[in-house]
Amino acid sequence: MTNEELARRLDTSDEWIRTRTGISRRHVVNPGVSTSELAVRAGQRALRSSGRPDADALVLATTTPDRPCPATAPEVASRLGLTGIAAFDVAAVCTGFVYALAAGTGLISSGIARRVLVIGADAFTTILDPQDRTTTAIFGDGAGAVVLRAGAPQEPGAIGPFDLGSDGDLADLVAVAAGGSRQRSSKGPTAEADHYFRMDGKAVFRQAVLRMAESSQRVLEQSGWRIEDVDRFVAHQANARILASVAARLELDERRLVRNIDRVGNTAAGSVPLALADAVADGFIRPGHRVLLSAFGGGLTWGSTVLQWPDCAPVY
Incomplete structure:
Protein backbone atom coordinates (compact mmCIF):
# COMPACT_ATOMS: atom_id res chain seq x y z
CA MET A 1 0.00 0.00 0.00
CA ALA A 150 24.61 -25.79 17.35
CA GLY A 151 28.22 -24.96 16.55
CA ALA A 152 31.45 -23.52 17.89
CA PRO A 153 31.72 -20.00 19.40
CA GLN A 154 34.36 -18.96 16.88
CA GLU A 155 32.32 -20.00 13.83
CA PRO A 156 30.85 -17.35 11.52
CA GLY A 157 27.20 -17.00 12.46
CA ALA A 158 27.75 -17.59 16.19
CA ILE A 159 25.37 -15.26 18.01
CA GLY A 160 26.03 -13.31 21.17
CA PRO A 161 26.51 -11.93 23.67
CA PHE A 162 23.07 -10.40 24.27
CA ASP A 163 21.88 -7.30 26.08
CA LEU A 164 18.17 -7.37 26.98
CA GLY A 165 16.09 -5.01 29.08
CA SER A 166 12.65 -3.68 29.93
CA ASP A 167 10.84 -0.89 31.78
CA GLY A 168 7.24 -1.71 32.71
CA ASP A 169 6.74 1.70 34.31
CA LEU A 170 6.38 3.05 30.75
CA ALA A 171 4.09 0.28 29.49
CA ASP A 172 1.32 2.72 28.54
CA LEU A 173 3.47 4.46 25.93
CA VAL A 174 2.78 1.56 23.55
CA ALA A 175 -0.41 -0.39 24.21
CA VAL A 176 -3.70 -1.95 23.17
CA ALA A 177 -5.85 -1.24 26.22
CA ALA A 178 -8.65 -3.76 25.64
CA GLY A 179 -8.72 -7.51 25.15
CA GLY A 180 -6.64 -8.64 28.11
CA SER A 181 -7.55 -9.80 31.61
CA ARG A 182 -7.32 -6.26 33.04
CA GLN A 183 -10.06 -4.96 30.77
CA ARG A 184 -12.10 -8.18 30.81
CA SER A 185 -12.19 -8.39 34.60
CA SER A 186 -13.49 -4.83 34.93
CA LYS A 187 -17.24 -4.66 34.39
CA GLY A 188 -17.38 -1.16 32.92
CA PRO A 189 -17.96 -0.31 29.25
CA THR A 190 -15.02 -0.37 26.83
CA ALA A 191 -14.43 2.40 24.33
CA GLU A 192 -14.00 1.29 20.72
CA ALA A 193 -10.63 3.07 20.58
CA ASP A 194 -9.34 0.83 23.39
CA HIS A 195 -9.33 -2.14 20.99
CA TYR A 196 -6.78 -0.44 18.75
CA PHE A 197 -3.04 0.08 19.07
CA ARG A 198 -1.99 3.43 20.51
CA MET A 199 1.39 5.01 21.19
CA ASP A 200 2.80 8.29 22.45
CA GLY A 201 4.92 9.07 19.41
CA LYS A 202 7.20 11.74 20.86
CA ALA A 203 7.97 9.81 24.05
CA VAL A 204 8.51 6.58 22.11
CA PHE A 205 10.92 8.37 19.76
CA ARG A 206 13.06 9.54 22.69
CA GLN A 207 13.02 6.16 24.41
CA ALA A 208 13.79 4.24 21.21
CA VAL A 209 16.88 6.32 20.45
CA LEU A 210 18.15 6.18 24.04
CA ARG A 211 17.50 2.47 24.65
CA MET A 212 18.83 1.13 21.34
CA ALA A 213 21.97 3.27 21.58
CA GLU A 214 22.67 2.29 25.20
CA SER A 215 21.93 -1.39 24.57
CA SER A 216 24.18 -1.40 21.50
CA GLN A 217 27.00 0.17 23.47
CA ARG A 218 26.68 -2.43 26.24
CA VAL A 219 26.70 -5.40 23.87
CA LEU A 220 29.71 -3.98 22.01
CA GLU A 221 31.58 -3.74 25.30
CA GLN A 222 30.67 -7.35 26.15
CA SER A 223 31.83 -8.58 22.75
CA GLY A 224 35.07 -6.59 22.78
CA TRP A 225 34.08 -4.70 19.63
CA ARG A 226 34.42 -0.98 19.01
CA ILE A 227 31.85 0.92 16.99
CA GLU A 228 34.51 1.16 14.25
CA ASP A 229 34.51 -2.66 14.05
CA VAL A 230 30.83 -2.78 13.06
CA ASP A 231 30.45 -3.30 9.32
CA ARG A 232 26.64 -3.21 9.34
CA PHE A 233 24.10 -2.03 11.90
CA VAL A 234 20.67 -3.65 11.62
CA ALA A 235 18.33 -1.75 13.91
CA HIS A 236 14.57 -2.13 14.24
CA GLN A 237 13.05 -0.23 11.31
CA ALA A 238 10.80 2.00 13.40
CA ASN A 239 11.25 5.34 11.68
CA ALA A 240 13.96 6.76 9.42
CA ARG A 241 14.65 9.62 11.82
CA ILE A 242 15.03 7.20 14.74
CA LEU A 243 17.56 5.16 12.75
CA ALA A 244 19.58 8.27 11.93
CA SER A 245 19.46 9.46 15.54
CA VAL A 246 20.65 6.12 16.93
CA ALA A 247 23.53 6.05 14.43
CA ALA A 248 24.49 9.60 15.40
CA ARG A 249 24.39 8.79 19.11
CA LEU A 250 26.67 5.79 18.50
CA GLU A 251 28.93 7.87 16.22
CA LEU A 252 28.37 5.24 13.53
CA ASP A 253 28.89 6.09 9.88
CA GLU A 254 25.35 6.10 8.42
CA ARG A 255 26.69 4.34 5.33
CA ARG A 256 26.88 1.20 7.51
CA LEU A 257 23.23 1.45 8.54
CA VAL A 258 20.80 -1.05 7.00
CA ARG A 259 17.56 0.55 5.83
CA ASN A 260 14.49 -0.95 4.21
CA ILE A 261 11.80 0.99 6.10
CA ASP A 262 10.99 2.99 2.97
CA ARG A 263 9.71 -0.19 1.28
CA VAL A 264 8.09 -2.12 4.15
CA GLY A 265 7.39 0.34 6.98
CA ASN A 266 7.55 -0.75 10.62
CA THR A 267 6.80 -4.49 10.60
CA ALA A 268 7.23 -4.95 14.38
CA ALA A 269 8.65 -8.43 15.13
CA GLY A 270 9.29 -8.96 11.42
CA SER A 271 11.44 -5.85 11.15
CA VAL A 272 14.96 -7.09 11.98
CA PRO A 273 14.85 -10.38 10.01
CA LEU A 274 13.32 -8.63 6.97
CA ALA A 275 16.04 -5.97 7.08
CA LEU A 276 18.69 -8.69 7.34
CA ALA A 277 17.23 -10.63 4.42
CA ASP A 278 17.02 -7.57 2.18
CA ALA A 279 20.56 -6.45 3.02
CA VAL A 280 21.99 -9.90 2.30
CA ALA A 281 19.98 -10.28 -0.91
CA ASP A 282 21.25 -7.01 -2.36
CA GLY A 283 24.85 -7.64 -1.25
CA PHE A 284 24.96 -4.93 1.39
CA ILE A 285 25.71 -7.59 4.03
CA ARG A 286 28.37 -10.09 2.93
CA PRO A 287 30.00 -13.13 4.56
CA GLY A 288 32.49 -12.05 7.20
CA HIS A 289 30.79 -8.75 7.98
CA ARG A 290 30.51 -7.89 11.66
CA VAL A 291 26.84 -7.19 12.25
CA LEU A 292 25.23 -5.41 15.20
CA LEU A 293 21.50 -6.01 15.79
CA SER A 294 19.35 -3.82 18.02
CA ALA A 295 15.63 -3.35 18.60
CA PHE A 296 13.17 -1.44 20.78
CA GLY A 297 9.50 -2.07 21.41
CA GLY A 298 6.54 -1.83 23.73
CA GLY A 299 6.78 -3.10 27.25
CA LEU A 300 9.00 -1.13 27.14
CA THR A 301 11.56 -3.63 25.88
CA TRP A 302 14.90 -3.44 24.13
CA GLY A 303 17.72 -5.75 23.13
CA SER A 304 20.90 -6.11 21.09
CA THR A 305 23.32 -8.77 19.95
CA VAL A 306 26.21 -9.26 17.52
CA LEU A 307 27.40 -11.85 15.02
CA GLN A 308 29.80 -12.30 12.15
CA TRP A 309 27.68 -12.98 9.08
CA PRO A 310 28.05 -16.56 7.74
CA ASP A 311 28.04 -17.67 4.12
CA CYS A 312 24.28 -18.07 3.66
CA ALA A 313 21.62 -16.44 1.53
CA PRO A 314 17.91 -15.76 2.03
CA VAL A 315 15.13 -17.46 0.11
CA TYR A 316 12.24 -15.31 -1.12
Whole structure:
Protein backbone atom coordinates (compact mmCIF):
# COMPACT_ATOMS: atom_id res chain seq x y z
CA MET A 1 0.00 0.00 0.00
CA THR A 2 1.57 3.25 -1.15
CA ASN A 3 1.38 6.62 0.55
CA GLU A 4 -0.82 7.83 -2.30
CA GLU A 5 -3.31 5.04 -1.60
CA LEU A 6 -3.44 6.02 2.07
CA ALA A 7 -3.88 9.69 1.18
CA ARG A 8 -7.01 8.88 -0.82
CA ARG A 9 -8.84 7.80 2.33
CA LEU A 10 -7.07 9.71 5.12
CA ASP A 11 -6.16 13.33 5.83
CA THR A 12 -2.52 12.88 4.88
CA SER A 13 -0.14 13.09 1.94
CA ASP A 14 2.90 11.34 0.52
CA GLU A 15 5.07 14.30 1.55
CA TRP A 16 3.70 14.33 5.13
CA ILE A 17 4.45 10.62 5.59
CA ARG A 18 7.86 10.64 3.91
CA THR A 19 9.22 13.65 5.81
CA ARG A 20 8.15 12.28 9.20
CA THR A 21 8.85 8.57 8.78
CA GLY A 22 10.88 7.93 5.63
CA ILE A 23 8.24 5.42 4.48
CA SER A 24 6.89 5.31 0.93
CA ARG A 25 4.95 2.03 1.05
CA ARG A 26 4.09 -0.89 3.30
CA HIS A 27 2.47 -4.31 2.88
CA VAL A 28 -1.00 -5.11 4.24
CA VAL A 29 -2.48 -8.59 4.65
CA ASN A 30 -5.53 -9.48 2.60
CA PRO A 31 -8.79 -10.05 4.51
CA GLY A 32 -8.68 -13.40 6.30
CA VAL A 33 -4.88 -13.67 6.30
CA SER A 34 -3.44 -14.15 9.79
CA THR A 35 -0.03 -13.97 11.43
CA SER A 36 0.36 -17.76 11.29
CA GLU A 37 0.20 -17.71 7.50
CA LEU A 38 3.00 -15.14 7.32
CA ALA A 39 5.02 -17.14 9.85
CA VAL A 40 4.57 -20.42 7.96
CA ARG A 41 5.69 -18.84 4.68
CA ALA A 42 8.80 -17.31 6.29
CA GLY A 43 9.54 -20.54 8.17
CA GLN A 44 9.36 -22.61 4.99
CA ARG A 45 11.84 -20.34 3.25
CA ALA A 46 14.25 -20.27 6.20
CA LEU A 47 14.25 -24.07 6.40
CA ARG A 48 14.85 -24.27 2.66
CA SER A 49 17.70 -21.77 2.93
CA SER A 50 19.28 -23.87 5.71
CA GLY A 51 19.34 -26.94 3.46
CA ARG A 52 17.35 -29.09 5.89
CA PRO A 53 13.59 -29.35 6.58
CA ASP A 54 13.86 -30.07 10.31
CA ALA A 55 14.18 -28.26 13.64
CA ASP A 56 14.00 -29.31 17.30
CA ALA A 57 12.22 -26.17 18.50
CA LEU A 58 10.33 -23.17 17.14
CA VAL A 59 10.21 -19.72 18.74
CA LEU A 60 7.70 -17.27 17.28
CA ALA A 61 7.95 -13.57 18.12
CA THR A 62 4.62 -11.82 17.59
CA THR A 63 2.27 -9.24 19.09
CA THR A 64 -0.60 -10.25 16.81
CA PRO A 65 -1.20 -13.95 17.54
CA ASP A 66 -3.99 -15.67 15.66
CA ARG A 67 -5.88 -16.02 18.95
CA PRO A 68 -5.30 -14.92 22.57
CA CYS A 69 -5.20 -18.63 23.46
CA PRO A 70 -3.48 -20.90 22.56
CA ALA A 71 -0.09 -19.69 21.37
CA THR A 72 0.36 -19.49 17.60
CA ALA A 73 3.75 -21.23 17.45
CA PRO A 74 2.50 -24.84 17.86
CA GLU A 75 0.12 -24.45 14.93
CA VAL A 76 2.91 -22.92 12.82
CA ALA A 77 5.18 -25.84 13.71
CA SER A 78 2.49 -28.36 12.77
CA ARG A 79 1.85 -26.70 9.41
CA LEU A 80 5.58 -26.81 8.74
CA GLY A 81 5.60 -30.57 9.36
CA LEU A 82 7.37 -30.13 12.71
CA THR A 83 4.69 -31.71 14.92
CA GLY A 84 5.97 -32.78 18.33
CA ILE A 85 8.74 -30.22 18.73
CA ALA A 86 8.86 -27.53 21.42
CA ALA A 87 7.05 -24.42 20.14
CA PHE A 88 6.14 -21.20 21.94
CA ASP A 89 5.40 -17.50 21.40
CA VAL A 90 7.47 -14.54 22.60
CA ALA A 91 5.61 -11.25 23.12
CA ALA A 92 7.99 -8.28 23.21
CA VAL A 93 6.42 -6.19 20.41
CA CYS A 94 9.13 -4.77 18.13
CA THR A 95 11.96 -6.25 20.24
CA GLY A 96 10.39 -9.68 19.83
CA PHE A 97 12.80 -11.09 17.26
CA VAL A 98 15.90 -10.23 19.32
CA TYR A 99 14.28 -11.77 22.40
CA ALA A 100 13.37 -14.86 20.33
CA LEU A 101 16.97 -15.10 19.09
CA ALA A 102 18.13 -15.07 22.71
CA ALA A 103 15.60 -17.79 23.60
CA GLY A 104 16.68 -19.92 20.65
CA THR A 105 20.35 -19.45 21.49
CA GLY A 106 19.59 -20.48 25.07
CA LEU A 107 17.83 -23.64 23.95
CA ILE A 108 20.91 -24.64 21.98
CA SER A 109 23.44 -23.61 24.65
CA SER A 110 21.58 -25.62 27.29
CA GLY A 111 21.53 -28.73 25.11
CA ILE A 112 17.73 -28.80 24.79
CA ALA A 113 17.87 -28.36 21.01
CA ARG A 114 20.37 -28.62 18.18
CA ARG A 115 18.39 -26.66 15.58
CA VAL A 116 15.90 -23.87 16.35
CA LEU A 117 13.63 -22.09 13.89
CA VAL A 118 13.20 -18.46 15.01
CA ILE A 119 10.41 -16.46 13.37
CA GLY A 120 9.37 -12.83 13.74
CA ALA A 121 5.88 -12.25 12.31
CA ASP A 122 3.17 -9.63 12.72
CA ALA A 123 -0.04 -8.74 10.94
CA PHE A 124 0.17 -5.42 12.73
CA THR A 125 -2.34 -3.60 10.55
CA THR A 126 -5.07 -5.81 12.07
CA ILE A 127 -4.78 -3.93 15.37
CA LEU A 128 -4.57 -0.40 13.92
CA ASP A 129 -7.37 2.14 13.88
CA PRO A 130 -7.96 2.56 10.13
CA GLN A 131 -8.77 6.24 10.71
CA ASP A 132 -5.56 7.00 12.65
CA ARG A 133 -3.25 8.43 10.01
CA THR A 134 -0.18 8.31 12.25
CA THR A 135 -0.11 4.59 13.07
CA THR A 136 -1.61 3.55 9.73
CA ALA A 137 1.16 5.38 7.89
CA ILE A 138 3.93 3.78 9.95
CA PHE A 139 3.09 0.10 10.35
CA GLY A 140 3.00 -2.74 7.85
CA ASP A 141 2.69 -6.52 7.92
CA GLY A 142 5.53 -8.97 7.38
CA ALA A 143 7.57 -11.91 8.62
CA GLY A 144 11.14 -13.14 8.57
CA ALA A 145 12.83 -16.24 9.94
CA VAL A 146 16.23 -17.80 10.59
CA VAL A 147 17.46 -21.26 11.51
CA LEU A 148 19.96 -21.49 14.36
CA ARG A 149 22.15 -24.58 14.77
CA ALA A 150 24.61 -25.79 17.35
CA GLY A 151 28.22 -24.96 16.55
CA ALA A 152 31.45 -23.52 17.89
CA PRO A 153 31.72 -20.00 19.40
CA GLN A 154 34.36 -18.96 16.88
CA GLU A 155 32.32 -20.00 13.83
CA PRO A 156 30.85 -17.35 11.52
CA GLY A 157 27.20 -17.00 12.46
CA ALA A 158 27.75 -17.59 16.19
CA ILE A 159 25.37 -15.26 18.01
CA GLY A 160 26.03 -13.31 21.17
CA PRO A 161 26.51 -11.93 23.67
CA PHE A 162 23.07 -10.40 24.27
CA ASP A 163 21.88 -7.30 26.08
CA LEU A 164 18.17 -7.37 26.98
CA GLY A 165 16.09 -5.01 29.08
CA SER A 166 12.65 -3.68 29.93
CA ASP A 167 10.84 -0.89 31.78
CA GLY A 168 7.24 -1.71 32.71
CA ASP A 169 6.74 1.70 34.31
CA LEU A 170 6.38 3.05 30.75
CA ALA A 171 4.09 0.28 29.49
CA ASP A 172 1.32 2.72 28.54
CA LEU A 173 3.47 4.46 25.93
CA VAL A 174 2.78 1.56 23.55
CA ALA A 175 -0.41 -0.39 24.21
CA VAL A 176 -3.70 -1.95 23.17
CA ALA A 177 -5.85 -1.24 26.22
CA ALA A 178 -8.65 -3.76 25.64
CA GLY A 179 -8.72 -7.51 25.15
CA GLY A 180 -6.64 -8.64 28.11
CA SER A 181 -7.55 -9.80 31.61
CA ARG A 182 -7.32 -6.26 33.04
CA GLN A 183 -10.06 -4.96 30.77
CA ARG A 184 -12.10 -8.18 30.81
CA SER A 185 -12.19 -8.39 34.60
CA SER A 186 -13.49 -4.83 34.93
CA LYS A 187 -17.24 -4.66 34.39
CA GLY A 188 -17.38 -1.16 32.92
CA PRO A 189 -17.96 -0.31 29.25
CA THR A 190 -15.02 -0.37 26.83
CA ALA A 191 -14.43 2.40 24.33
CA GLU A 192 -14.00 1.29 20.72
CA ALA A 193 -10.63 3.07 20.58
CA ASP A 194 -9.34 0.83 23.39
CA HIS A 195 -9.33 -2.14 20.99
CA TYR A 196 -6.78 -0.44 18.75
CA PHE A 197 -3.04 0.08 19.07
CA ARG A 198 -1.99 3.43 20.51
CA MET A 199 1.39 5.01 21.19
CA ASP A 200 2.80 8.29 22.45
CA GLY A 201 4.92 9.07 19.41
CA LYS A 202 7.20 11.74 20.86
CA ALA A 203 7.97 9.81 24.05
CA VAL A 204 8.51 6.58 22.11
CA PHE A 205 10.92 8.37 19.76
CA ARG A 206 13.06 9.54 22.69
CA GLN A 207 13.02 6.16 24.41
CA ALA A 208 13.79 4.24 21.21
CA VAL A 209 16.88 6.32 20.45
CA LEU A 210 18.15 6.18 24.04
CA ARG A 211 17.50 2.47 24.65
CA MET A 212 18.83 1.13 21.34
CA ALA A 213 21.97 3.27 21.58
CA GLU A 214 22.67 2.29 25.20
CA SER A 215 21.93 -1.39 24.57
CA SER A 216 24.18 -1.40 21.50
CA GLN A 217 27.00 0.17 23.47
CA ARG A 218 26.68 -2.43 26.24
CA VAL A 219 26.70 -5.40 23.87
CA LEU A 220 29.71 -3.98 22.01
CA GLU A 221 31.58 -3.74 25.30
CA GLN A 222 30.67 -7.35 26.15
CA SER A 223 31.83 -8.58 22.75
CA GLY A 224 35.07 -6.59 22.78
CA TRP A 225 34.08 -4.70 19.63
CA ARG A 226 34.42 -0.98 19.01
CA ILE A 227 31.85 0.92 16.99
CA GLU A 228 34.51 1.16 14.25
CA ASP A 229 34.51 -2.66 14.05
CA VAL A 230 30.83 -2.78 13.06
CA ASP A 231 30.45 -3.30 9.32
CA ARG A 232 26.64 -3.21 9.34
CA PHE A 233 24.10 -2.03 11.90
CA VAL A 234 20.67 -3.65 11.62
CA ALA A 235 18.33 -1.75 13.91
CA HIS A 236 14.57 -2.13 14.24
CA GLN A 237 13.05 -0.23 11.31
CA ALA A 238 10.80 2.00 13.40
CA ASN A 239 11.25 5.34 11.68
CA ALA A 240 13.96 6.76 9.42
CA ARG A 241 14.65 9.62 11.82
CA ILE A 242 15.03 7.20 14.74
CA LEU A 243 17.56 5.16 12.75
CA ALA A 244 19.58 8.27 11.93
CA SER A 245 19.46 9.46 15.54
CA VAL A 246 20.65 6.12 16.93
CA ALA A 247 23.53 6.05 14.43
CA ALA A 248 24.49 9.60 15.40
CA ARG A 249 24.39 8.79 19.11
CA LEU A 250 26.67 5.79 18.50
CA GLU A 251 28.93 7.87 16.22
CA LEU A 252 28.37 5.24 13.53
CA ASP A 253 28.89 6.09 9.88
CA GLU A 254 25.35 6.10 8.42
CA ARG A 255 26.69 4.34 5.33
CA ARG A 256 26.88 1.20 7.51
CA LEU A 257 23.23 1.45 8.54
CA VAL A 258 20.80 -1.05 7.00
CA ARG A 259 17.56 0.55 5.83
CA ASN A 260 14.49 -0.95 4.21
CA ILE A 261 11.80 0.99 6.10
CA ASP A 262 10.99 2.99 2.97
CA ARG A 263 9.71 -0.19 1.28
CA VAL A 264 8.09 -2.12 4.15
CA GLY A 265 7.39 0.34 6.98
CA ASN A 266 7.55 -0.75 10.62
CA THR A 267 6.80 -4.49 10.60
CA ALA A 268 7.23 -4.95 14.38
CA ALA A 269 8.65 -8.43 15.13
CA GLY A 270 9.29 -8.96 11.42
CA SER A 271 11.44 -5.85 11.15
CA VAL A 272 14.96 -7.09 11.98
CA PRO A 273 14.85 -10.38 10.01
CA LEU A 274 13.32 -8.63 6.97
CA ALA A 275 16.04 -5.97 7.08
CA LEU A 276 18.69 -8.69 7.34
CA ALA A 277 17.23 -10.63 4.42
CA ASP A 278 17.02 -7.57 2.18
CA ALA A 279 20.56 -6.45 3.02
CA VAL A 280 21.99 -9.90 2.30
CA ALA A 281 19.98 -10.28 -0.91
CA ASP A 282 21.25 -7.01 -2.36
CA GLY A 283 24.85 -7.64 -1.25
CA PHE A 284 24.96 -4.93 1.39
CA ILE A 285 25.71 -7.59 4.03
CA ARG A 286 28.37 -10.09 2.93
CA PRO A 287 30.00 -13.13 4.56
CA GLY A 288 32.49 -12.05 7.20
CA HIS A 289 30.79 -8.75 7.98
CA ARG A 290 30.51 -7.89 11.66
CA VAL A 291 26.84 -7.19 12.25
CA LEU A 292 25.23 -5.41 15.20
CA LEU A 293 21.50 -6.01 15.79
CA SER A 294 19.35 -3.82 18.02
CA ALA A 295 15.63 -3.35 18.60
CA PHE A 296 13.17 -1.44 20.78
CA GLY A 297 9.50 -2.07 21.41
CA GLY A 298 6.54 -1.83 23.73
CA GLY A 299 6.78 -3.10 27.25
CA LEU A 300 9.00 -1.13 27.14
CA THR A 301 11.56 -3.63 25.88
CA TRP A 302 14.90 -3.44 24.13
CA GLY A 303 17.72 -5.75 23.13
CA SER A 304 20.90 -6.11 21.09
CA THR A 305 23.32 -8.77 19.95
CA VAL A 306 26.21 -9.26 17.52
CA LEU A 307 27.40 -11.85 15.02
CA GLN A 308 29.80 -12.30 12.15
CA TRP A 309 27.68 -12.98 9.08
CA PRO A 310 28.05 -16.56 7.74
CA ASP A 311 28.04 -17.67 4.12
CA CYS A 312 24.28 -18.07 3.66
CA ALA A 313 21.62 -16.44 1.53
CA PRO A 314 17.91 -15.76 2.03
CA VAL A 315 15.13 -17.46 0.11
CA TYR A 316 12.24 -15.31 -1.12
